[in-house]
Amino acid sequence: MGWEPLAVGFAAGLLIAVVTAPVGVSGAVFLLPVQLDVLRVPSPAVTPTNLLFNVVSGPGALLRYRAQGQRPGVLTRTMLWGAVPGVLVGALVRVYLVPDARTFRLVAAAVLLPIGLWLIWRAVRGSRVPGGASPSRRFVVVTGLAVGVVGGVYGIGGGSVLAPILVARGLPVAAVAPAALASTFVTSIVGALAFGVLALRADGAVAPEWALGLVCGLGGLIGGYLGARWSRALPDRALTVLLGVAATALAMLYGSQGLAGGEP
Template sequence: MTAGEAVLVVAAGLGAGVLSSTVGVASLLSFPILVGLGLPPVVANVSNTLGLIPGGVGGVLGYRAEVREAGPVARAIVLVCALGAVAGAALLLGLPPGVFEAVVPFLILFTCALVGVQPRVAAWLRARHERRHGEQPAERRHMSPTTTAFATLTGVYGGYFGAGAGVMMVAVLGLGTDLELRVVNGLKTLALMVGNIVAGAIFVVVAHPRWDVVVLLAAGSLVGGYVGARIGRLLPDAVFRWAVVAAGVVAAVLLF
């Protein structure tokens, strides 16, 4: 690897870390760069997953107040995303590579729509509950069984394929809880970190990463993840919501 390529990998890690902690589409930047540098796709995927783990750690550190505020939801996210990532990695190893990719762009677009309309849907559900029961519904600070199931499926998707998993987690938690978006963003970053750690541990056993690339990506992503979290905490809800939607649409278009 030349000095210029090394700088490019560090910069890719930095940018991917920022994207991971803000809109959740880190691999859309870093993975194509690794492939463009000549790494085989499987090696690039494994190296990318491992290299972005420090970015997740930096992001969670930046969102540590929000993660603490989420309380039991944060603990549930760690558990379901770890279990989901194991199942997703198993599917990746056991299924033909083309089984899931055809529907991924449509799935991402659907979750983008959910993120965009979530405030109206939530307001409609609250009004419907009030009309039926004569009182406002209690604030949802825990995950229901339905929300837990969808969060687990998102974890499975993250372990299997991963592109747009952050957008999906924002949709699941935005619709399934009444947590503030800044807290949802912190939980999304936590989910991506857990998924990368679990999947990365499995991939180390079954594949051969380029450790020089992993180290360079990790250095950039650690800083980028923390910086991205500081940016994400300052974004107004509307700006964050539509940034997630825009990132998801870009991800879907690229995957098409």
């Protein structure tokens, strides 16, 4: 691979992480179309390449959040009870079953679009997102399991789906962001290792594009640190709007791709 696609990957990873890290989204979900349409990463290698991006980029934002006193804590551990087995199942499904990408994209768009618009509407109106009754442990584990499967299949980590759901259930963005990123980081390590093992026996392009994943991740490492740093200057309402915009943009992206069809 020449230096041009590596430079594009680095720039894309940096810019995406700067915008998404403050709201607990690794950015892999927005990097996925760049890898597929611009860098032409083959499928299913694009999935472990995206997971590799998460592994390399994750510590940037997490270290900055830790320095700011925002530590993942119990919420992350609860997420991981469901997300870790979920990502293993997702990796197996991706390699051996290759699920219908069109159906997934349309379902994801249908879930994320109303959540994203609702978060924007609540924040712009100045209303508080309902609080008090935090999501139950069971809800977080089950949601983490479902998101883990999605993350294993599509290499998106899952934070882009999990974060808006938890915020919509009443948790503050400042608490969800580091927890969702930490969960994405751990599940991405598990998923990347699973794909590495599966690549030893499976046919086709299963192993990640190592150089591209590492370079994109390096950009994300820097961008995530910067994004987590400037997030502290934003009020929770602004972070909620940003998360709502991210969820809405993702829903529109998935919706258009789902209607067009094609390989993930």
